[in-house]
Amino acid sequence: MKRIEVLQAGGPEQMVLAEAPEPALRPGEVLVRVAAAGVNRPDVQQRRGLYPPPPEASPILGLDVAGVVARTADDVTWPPPGTPVCALVNGGGYAESCAVPAVQCMPIPNGFGFVEAASLPEVFFTAWNNVIMLGRLAEGESLLVQGGTSGVGLAAIQIATQLRGSTVYATAGSAEKCRVCLDYGAAAAIDYRTEDFCARLRELTQGRGVDVVLDGQAGPYTDKELGLLAPDGRVVLIASHLGAMAEVNVRDIVRRRLTLTGSTLRPRPPAYKGRIARALVEEVWPLLADGRIRTRIHATVPLAEVAAAHGMLEAGEQIGKVVLIVDPALVTAGPG
Ligand SMILES: NC(=O)c1ccc[n+]([C@@H]2O[C@H](COP(=O)([O-])OP(=O)(O)OC[C@H]3O[C@@H](n4cnc5c(N)ncnc54)[C@H](OP(=O)(O)O)[C@@H]3O)[C@@H](O)[C@H]2O)c1
The missing domain is CATH 3.90.180.10 (Medium-chain alcohol dehydrogenases, catalytic domain)
Structure with missing residues (x-):
């Protein structure tokens, strides 16, 4: 072959x-x-x-x-x-x-x-593993997706809006990409190249912040994202393209019960991946078939x-x- x-x-x-x-x-x-x-x-x-x-x-x-x-x-x-x-x-x-x-x-x-x-598979497994399982996104909670037009980003936006009724905010690197985020269900999209995403999100959430952040950038983003969380909020890292090291305000984590976590899918055993496969087939596949979730x-x-x-x-x-x-x-x- x-x-x-x-x-x-x-x-x-x-x-x-x-x-x-x-x-x-x-x-x-x-x-x-x-x-x-x-x-x-x-x-x-x-x-x-x-x-x-x-x-x-x-x-x-x-x-x-x-x-x-x-x-x-x-x-x-x-x-x-x-x-x-x-x-x-x-x-x-x-x-x-x-x-x-x-x-x-x-x-x-x-x-x-x-x-x-x-x-x-890769993008829906990753979005499910990190938004639903690690991020524990609950009904009606809000989500920020960094890089909303990535394969993982579009999957996360749709899982959150369609299955959890979430208000989803997304960042993207151009006006065209922001339009696509809105088309896939984001309530607002922020061009991170021309706008300060933190300031804009504070405005959009009237200072409350968001419940969950899904991020592949890390580095200088991490402390900003923790600062954007509502009490009990979770930041879930899926990569660290902007840097492996971050200085974070741990006192804020303690005071407001924040969670900073992350994962990679590949080293997980087949039984774990099999559980995600069954959840996707049950909850996401019907919505792909009727067009409510799109690739x-x-x-x-x-x-x-x-x-x-x-x-x-x-x-x-x-x-x-x-x-x-x-x-x-x-x-x-x-x-x-
Ligand atoms: N942990 C895991 O299990 C796992 C599995 C698969 C993928 N991943 C990670 O998930 C992410 C998406 O993967 P993919 O294959 O779907 O990738 P992809 O389509 O190549 O997307 C990468 C995204 O990163 C965004 N980005 C780049 N710089 C940014 C910045 N400064 N702020 C915000 N967004 C920025 C890009 O947005 P613009 O184009 O708009 O700039 C792009 O949408 C990647 O970080 C990847 O490494 C993790």
Whole structure:
């Protein structure tokens, strides 16, 4: 089978199309014939050598796929061979075949093609894990999403508005991106390049602040975000692109019972990811099928042109998801 290999940590030119044997199946796994694969920010970080895969995971890039189950380990009861699925994978998505724990597979939402389905797992798992599970966003609470037009950002805005009735505020880096945040349900969007997001949020919330913040920037943002929280509020970090170190007002954490937490999804065991998969299929998949929650595809790129796909993320031009077409014939045939 064909797959993308990274020659050495570095720029997009380090990714090459190579021939390799199909991955072996471990107990509990299925082999997916990949139609399309999502491109995510952690792939870019891994390619640069900044986000090494956990020891048990495939070193091949790619965290989510959609395709058809080709075969299964003996102990797998669902999904059987021939089932169209989308899946959160532990690496190995940039390839014609990918081994994945069966519990991380999900049916394709009604009416979705393989490209749309491949855009879902990584961003919806991440949004669910951090907004609902760690952030404990409750009915009617408010949420600030930093980087609202990222794949994770658009998923978080919609989960919060559609499932928790939340008022969601989002930041984004241009007027066009702010318009997209509003279109996906944000009550207000702030261009962080031209406005002070803290001052604007204080104004928007009449000084109360927000209940939960979802942030991938950290560094100098962290103390500002803690200061923006209402009493008992939570800041959830999903990355630290602006810096690993932050000086924070701990007295304020004590006085107002604030929580600063964070997570990465990839090292979590299949059983944990399986719980998220079941919650998504139950609560989010029906809303994707009836259009109340939408995915947004920024671009599709053939597998062999993966460098162009990473270039889009590095230029920060994408709004929503970039998806690799791995098997054009399967994409055209659709999940049926
Ligand atoms: N912890 C986990 O399990 C996990 C899993 C997947 C992804 N992530 C993280 O989640 C985030 C989104 O991932 P993705 O794949 O959906 O990425 P993406 O589409 O590449 O988005 C990155 C986002 O960061 C925003 N951004 C950049 N500088 C910013 C700033 N100074 N203030 C506010 N926003 C800023 C960008 O906004 P503009 O373009 O508007 O500037 C862009 O929307 C990334 O930080 C990624 O590392 C974490």
